[in-house]
Amino acid sequence: WRNHGSAEFQAQFSAKQAKKGRKGGLISDSSHGGKARSATYSDLRQEALKLHIQGMKQKDIALKLNVSDRTIRTWIKKRKVQA
Numbered sequence: 001w002r003n004h005g006s007a008e009f010q011a012q013f014s015a016k017q018a019k020k021g022r023k024g025g026l027i028s029d030s031s032h033g034g035k036a037r038s039a040t041y042s043d044l045r046q047e048a049l050k051l052h053i054q055g056m057k058q059k060d061i062a063l064k065l066n067v068s069d070r071t072i073r074t075w076i077k078k079r080k081v082q083a
Helices: 007-028 035-039 042-053 058-065 069-082
Strands: none
Touching (some): 042 069
16 A cells, blocks of 8 residues: 555556447446436437326326336426426
8 A cells, every 4th residue: 555655656557448438438438427318318208298298197197108107207397397
């Protein structure tokens, strides 16, 4: 542990972490901040909001779209905040 404060160790550690970061970013597509995964639910969100506007209950929307009712509440809440 006494060597962890040395400049040489810090340089090696930084280089190793940077290499891991580049590798992880390419593999997981995390450089987009989760947008890639989020985009897969875009159609479901739009459908949920449409059904909500039509007056359907959140629990019924969740059953119809095969997602949790908590997810529906979150989507609707986020939409109200944006509007």
